[in-house]
Amino acid sequence: MGEHDExxxxxxLFKPLAGLSREAxxxxxxxxxxxxxxxxxxVVNTDALVAGVHFFExxxxxxxxxxxxxxxxxxxxxxxxxxxxxxxxxxxxxxxxYAEKADFVRGLKIDQDRFGISLFxxxxxxxEGPLVVSMTMFGKAPAGKTLSRLGARAxxxxxxxxxxxxxxxxxxxxxxxxxxxxxxxxxxxISAYHxxxxxxxxxxxxxxxxxxxxxxxxxxxxxxxxxxxxxxxxIRLDVNKVPTSLSARAAIASGISPVALFxxxxxxxxxxxxxxxxxxxxxxxxxxDIGACIGLAEETQPGxxxxxxxxxxxxxxxxxRHPL
Amino acid sequence: MGEHDExxxxxxLFKPLAGLSREAxxxxxxxxxxxxxxxxxxVVNTDALVAGVHFFExxxxxxxxxxxxxxxxxxxxxxxxxxxxxxxxxxxxxxxxYAEKADFVRGLKIDQDRFGISLFxxxxxxxEGPLVVSMTMFGKAPAGKTLSRLGARAxxxxxxxxxxxxxxxxxxxxxxxxxxxxxxxxxxxISAYHxxxxxxxxxxxxxxxxxxxxxxxxxxxxxxxxxxxxxxxxIRLDVNKVPTSLSARAAIASGISPVALFxxxxxxxxxxxxxxxxxxxxxxxxxxDIGACIGLAEETQPGxxxxxxxxxxxxxxxxxRHPL
Numbered sequence: 001m002g003e004h005d006e007x008x009x010x011x012x013l014f015k016p017l018a019g020l021s022r023e024a025x026x027x028x029x030x031x032x033x034x035x036x037x038x039x040x041x042x043v044v045n046t047d048a049l050v051a052g053v054h055f056f057e058x059x060x061x062x063x064x065x066x067x068x069x070x071x072x073x074x075x076x077x078x079x080x081x082x083x084x085x086x087x088x089x090x091x092x093x094x095x096x097x098y099a100e101k102a103d104f105v106r107g108l109k110i111d112q113d114r115f116g117i118s119l120f121x122x123x124x125x126x127x128e129g130p131l132v133v134s135m136t137m138f139g140k141a142p143a144g145k146t147l148s149r150l151g152a153r154a155x156x157x158x159x160x161x162x163x164x165x166x167x168x169x170x171x172x173x174x175x176x177x178x179x180x181x182x183x184x185x186x187x188x189x190i191s192a193y194h195x196x197x198x199x200x201x202x203x204x205x206x207x208x209x210x211x212x213x214x215x216x217x218x219x220x221x222x223x224x225x226x227x228x229x230x231x232x233x234x235i236r237l238d239v240n241k242v243p244t245s246l247s248a249r250a251a252i253a254s255g256i257s258p259v260a261l262f263x264x265x266x267x268x269x270x271x272x273x274x275x276x277x278x279x280x281x282x283x284x285x286x287x288x289d290i291g292a293c294i295g296l297a298e299e300t301q302p303g304x305x306x307x308x309x310x311x312x313x314x315x316x317x318x319x320x321r322h323p324l
Numbered sequence: 325m326g327e328h329d330e331x332x333x334x335x336x337l338f339k340p341l342a343g344l345s346r347e348a349x350x351x352x353x354x355x356x357x358x359x360x361x362x363x364x365x366x367v368v369n370t371d372a373l374v375a376g377v378h379f380f381e382x383x384x385x386x387x388x389x390x391x392x393x394x395x396x397x398x399x400x401x402x403x404x405x406x407x408x409x410x411x412x413x414x415x416x417x418x419x420x421x422y423a424e425k426a427d428f429v430r431g432l433k434i435d436q437d438r439f440g441i442s443l444f445x446x447x448x449x450x451x452e453g454p455l456v457v458s459m460t461m462f463g464k465a466p467a468g469k470t471l472s473r474l475g476a477r478a479x480x481x482x483x484x485x486x487x488x489x490x491x492x493x494x495x496x497x498x499x500x501x502x503x504x505x506x507x508x509x510x511x512x513x514i515s516a517y518h519x520x521x522x523x524x525x526x527x528x529x530x531x532x533x534x535x536x537x538x539x540x541x542x543x544x545x546x547x548x549x550x551x552x553x554x555x556x557x558x559i560r561l562d563v564n565k566v567p568t569s570l571s572a573r574a575a576i577a578s579g580i581s582p583v584a585l586f587x588x589x590x591x592x593x594x595x596x597x598x599x600x601x602x603x604x605x606x607x608x609x610x611x612x613d614i615g616a617c618i619g620l621a622e623e624t625q626p627g628x629x630x631x632x633x634x635x636x637x638x639x640x641x642x643x644x645r646h647p648l
Contacts, residue, residue, distance in 0.1 A: 023368075025472065028554060030399045030538055033470045034366040042358040042366065044347075046411040046446045046460065053450055075354045087370040089413065089458045122370045126377055129453010134413045136370065136460040146357045148349065214354055230352060 009098075009124060013105040014088075017112065017119035023085055024120050032087065032120035040140040043081035047071045048089075048134035056174065057130065061100050062107030063194045064133065069111045071217065072137035073198045074268040078215035080147040080207040081139030083115045083200070088122035091132040104133075115198065142207065147272075151212035152231040154295030157279035159210075159287040161199050161270040163245045164220045166192030168264025169256070180254040185247035196268035205285035206270065209278035216267040221315060223271055224304035228293070235304040237262075237291035239313065259315055262306060333422075333448060337429040338412075341436065341443035347409055348444050356411065356444035364464040367405035371395045372413075372458035380498065381454065385424050386431030387518045388457065393435045395541065396461035397522045398592040402539035404471040404531040405463030407439045407524070412446035415456040428457075439522065466531065471596075475536035476555040478619030481603035483534075483611040485523050485594035487569045488544045490516030492588025493580070504578040509571035520592035529609035530596060537596035543587040545639060547595055548628035552617070559628040561586075561615035563637065583639055586630060 010027060018024035023032045034042065049068050051057050073083055088108075092101065112118055120138070141147070170193020172178045173186050206213055212231065216223045220242065228235040244252075244261060252258050273293055274282055283289055296302060306313040334351055342348035347356045358366065373392050375381050397407055412432075416425065436442055444462070465471070494517020496502045497510050530537055536555065540547045544566065552559040568576075568585060576582050597617055598606055607613055620626060630637040 029472050029474065030369065031403050031405075031470070032368040033465075034368060036361040036364050036366065036467055038360045038362040040360050042360065044356040044358060044411060044445060045354065046413055048413050048415060048447045048449050050415055050449050050451045052452050079355050081355075087368060087460050089370055089372050091372060091374055091415075091456045091458075093453075121368060123372045123458065125372050125374050125456075127374045127453055127456060128376050129417075129451055129456070132415045132449075132451060132453070132456045134415075134447065134458055136411050141357075143360055146355070148353050150353065 006124060009101060013101055014119060017105065017108055019118050021085065021118045021120065024118065027121060037140070039143055041143055041146045043076055043079050043139040043141050043146050044136060045072050045075040046134060046136045047075070048132060050132050051130035061104040062110070065104045065107030066111045066195055068133050068135055069108060070196050070198050071268060072135045073115060074196065074215040074217065076137050076139035077198055077200065077203055078213050078270045079139070079141060080145065080203055080210070080213065081141040082203055083117045084138040084140050085117050085120045086138060087120055087136040089134040090124045091127040092124070093131055094126050094128060115200065145207060147206060147210055147213040149212055149214040149227050149230050152227060152233060152273040152293050153211065154233060154293055156211055156273035156275060156293040157289050158224065158235055158237065158291040158293060159272050159274065159279060159282050160220070160243065160290050161202055161287055162197060162243060163248065164242050164267055164269060165244055165248045165261025165264060167196060167266025167268065168261055169248060169251050170194065171266060178251060181247070181250050185250050188245065188247045193266060196266070199270065202270065202285060205282055206272060209281045210272040210274050213270060213272035216269050216271050217265065219263045219265045220267060220271070221262045221304055221306060227271060228304045229302045232296060232302045234294040234296065234300060234302060235291055236294055237304060237306050239306050239308045241288065241290045243288045259306065259313060263315065330448060333425060337425055338443060341429065341432055343442050345409065345442045345444065348442065351445060361464070363467055365467055365470045367400055367403050367463040367465050367470050368460060369396050369399040370458060370460045371399070372456060374456050375454035385428040386434070389428045389431030390435045390519055392457050392459055393432060394520050394522050395592060396459045397439060398520065398539040398541065400461050400463035401522055401524065401527055402537050402594045403463070403465060404469065404527055404534070404537065405465040406527055407441045408462040408464050409441050409444045410462065411444055411460040413458040414448045415451040416448070417455055418450050418452060439524065469531060471530060471534055471537040473536055473538040473551050473554050476551060476557055476597040476617050477535065478557060478617055480535055480597035480599060480617040481613050482548065482559055482561065482615040482617060483596050483598065483603060483606050484544070484567065484614050485526055485611055486521060486567060487572065488566050488591055488593060489568055489572045489585025489588060491520060491590025491592065492585055493572060493575050494518065495590060502575060505571070505574050509574050512569065512571045517590060520590070523594065526594060526609060529606055530594065533602035533605045534596040534598050537594060540591040540593050540595050541589065543589045544591060544595070545586045545628055545630060551595060552628045553626045556620060556626050558618040558620065558624060558626060559615060560618055561628060561630050563630050563632045565612065565614045567612045583630065583637060587639065
């Protein structure tokens with residue numbers, strides 16, 4: 001309290017994030033108001049980050065803010081929805097300096113401008129524990145056309161929007177476990193860990209061509225497994241077709257297991273399926289074809305598999321969760 | 325992790341809260357989807373509760389869940405919106421037992437059935453700190469008719485939906501600071517503190533007759549002050565007209581300051597203004613007339629005042645925040 005109590009934090013830091021958006025009502029009216037729009041579905045996602053669990057206690061707060069925004073946008077964009085605006089919850093450790101809150105808000109401002117959205121409303125509270133931040137992100141998709149992880153069919157191709165394993169390697173680098181790599185490679189993967197790519201440029205292609213879609217947050221194999229089970233299919237991924245960066249290949253050369261890249265999480269790329277013809281359009285838009293959906297034969301269980309040169313790889317654990 | 329990891333918690337505890345609602349997509353699809361509705365505004369509110377700040381560490385978790393729901397519903401209903409559904413964030417202290425999470429969910433279930441809503445989506449995470457729970461609540465109001473704290477005019481009557489001071493007294497009782505009162509009175513105010521009333525029965529009257537409205541969370545005087553300033557008016561409240569319970573009158577008789585009831589917070593009643601004729605309709609619906617909006621004379625500042633028998637009361641602090 002005192003010089004910077006809850007009201008002055010809202011006035012000085014959060015109101016500029018709301019700007020003139022009609023939905024926010026200048027943050028002076030307790031609620032946000034979203035006008036009904038018959039031409040669009042409102043797509044809603046809530047994801048939270050906790051210090052010591054999802055990020056390091058001493059990570060710069062502008063980067064934490066931007067990661068929070070991106071992990072939320074990731075789900076929205078993967079469903080073919082255009083980012084629209086967000087509700088924010090911040091639970092600050094007691095004694096957090098105004099400057100740290102301002103850093104966090106600065107990060108939000110950079111990314112909300114980049115993604116064309118603004119703050120609609122939220123709450124800011126104190127806690128005796130570590131920082132907890134949560135967002136409820138809104139997006140808009142053409143009415144009735146919001147993509148789902150359901151809808152994949154046997155014969156569909158499986159596609160991914162970009163490099164897999166960057167986030168995992170960034171985490172390893174921050175933990176000091178990535179040795180024998182160049183500074184450039186280290187910086188690249190740390191940057192990918194802090195600031196996953198959000199591909200607004202792929203939204204239209206997804207809407208036009210994908211049959212099912214989701215973002216990859218638990219690891220490529222784990223999320224492909226979720227998608228396969230949801231659709232009662234087998235998904236066979238060809239590890240040699242999964243796109244990886246030069247940094248990732250350097251990491252593999254220095255001893256990192258390639259399978260770890262596909263089970264490590266924190267990718268925030270888009271995973272989707274499409275029929276053969278639509279898959280070609282998605283590849284033209286920038287997606288990579290990495291596998292196929294296969295109907296269940298008798299006695300086979302739904303799920304995802306990694307294959308290499310005609311052999312199935314043995315993978316003990318399909319995905320990691322919150323590895324800090 | 326182990327027997328009850330994140331996925332099994334979602335399956336066993338949260339899926340039943342989502343039920344068959346179209347918006348939730350069975351909680352299996354990463355996002356919630358709200359169909360565009362041209363006849364309604366979507367009204368959105370986010371409020372969080374933190375153990376040790378907004379509730380006691382050992383409060384029963386079913387009651388914490390219901391209070392979380394009600395503090396969120398309070399804002400929605402005060403704007404003339406009908407409750408519709410919610411996103412939920414839970415950040416659990418590591419090691420929280422499954423039974424405790426189940427208690428929390430049981431509380432949600434009781435109140436969501438009572439208020440006719442269901443879970444749309446959310447996130448569940450761990451923290452090394454105390455429990456943090458947050459909701460983003462959705463309501464629906466007729467398009468363009470969502471009430472605002474703006475809109476009050478000089479000459480408007482000021483009304484309130486029910487007893488003021490119950491939450492404050494409940495807190496005092498839980499802190500062992502309420503002496504000389506009967507068990508019945510103590511139980512009544514503690515119950516009001518844990519479970520503030522949500523008046524769905526007043527929504528239609530608010531829509532039909534109120535000119536401005538908000539809920540009371542920071543204390544009657546503080547929130548009347550917010551409303552007065554937002555509208556550049558003076559609000560004069562007659563303390564003798566503010567409704568208080570028999571328990572509250574017993575507390576006053578036992579030494580509690582009456583002014584404390586009006587500055588203590590945690591009321592979650594509705595504060596609204598209306599012209600003289602509409603005020604009569606609101607009174608018929610159950611509201612109490614407690615004061616008037618007065619235009620600014622030269623040199624007067626906007627704000628709220630407490631008056632009694634023609635004299636203005638001197639109040640040092642207009643409202644308390646998070647008194648735990």
